[in-house]
Amino acid sequence: MKTGRAMGGPHVPGFRTTRRQAGVLVVFVLGLSLLPPWGSITASAQSVQVGTARNAIGSLVVVRPDGIEARLQTRGAVPLFERDVLRTEAASQALIELRDGVQVALNENTSFKLLSRWEKAKGITQIIRLSRGEIWVKTGEGAKRLEVETPVATAAVRETEFNIKVQEDGQTVLTVIQGIVEFGTAFGTCPIRASTISYGVRGKRCTPPAPTEVRPATTWADAVLK
Secondary structure, three states: OOOEOOOOOOOEOOEOEOHHHHHHHHHHHHHHHHOOOHHHHHHHHHOOEEEEEEEEEOOEEEEOOOOOEEEEOOOOOEEEEOOOEEEEOOOOEEEEEEHHHOEEEEOOOOEEEEEEEEEOOOEEEEEEEEEEEEEEEEOOOOOOOEEEEOOOOEEEEOOOEEEEEEOOOOOEEEEEEEOEEEEEEOOEEEEEEOOEEEEEOOOOOOOOOEEOOOHHHHHHHHHHHO
């Protein structure tokens, strides 16, 4: 079969193109032009809404994965997405609601990241990666899959209410108000029941649960929960 240059194209030594090959090339290029930009595909995959910011006293700062910031300074409905970082400064508190009705209040000087993990046998587990500060969590009725990760410990829950605080040295203080929280470090996990407190310390097991008065641990959240 005789071959030659594609019509209108320059001759490149050592490269020959048939009319059929030229047609295939044109179709391929046109097909590429109809595809969305790679950036759009990535952005779409990352834009999974996992909750909503409902209320703030002072200011709640939401930092998106691309660095763009959103702020809530009163009641509202700011959408929250996978990998968002939430932050409150001094004299600021906030209330958010995650999927399945899980409520989370942030005390002042608190920062955490919203993540999730999918497992074939268990489905999706929502994760709050708490780097500093204090949060109150209430899962509501029905079993939920939620974990709060701190620098030294992890609290895994299903149906419960609790308060968890990361101190300046990284020590984690867990106060369980209702239900049971599986509280663990790299050295083991133990169930912490209602009306008890436990401490997670780097390099050690969590302390045995001790009876405590839970009300003082949560009074800070009253204003933002109203």
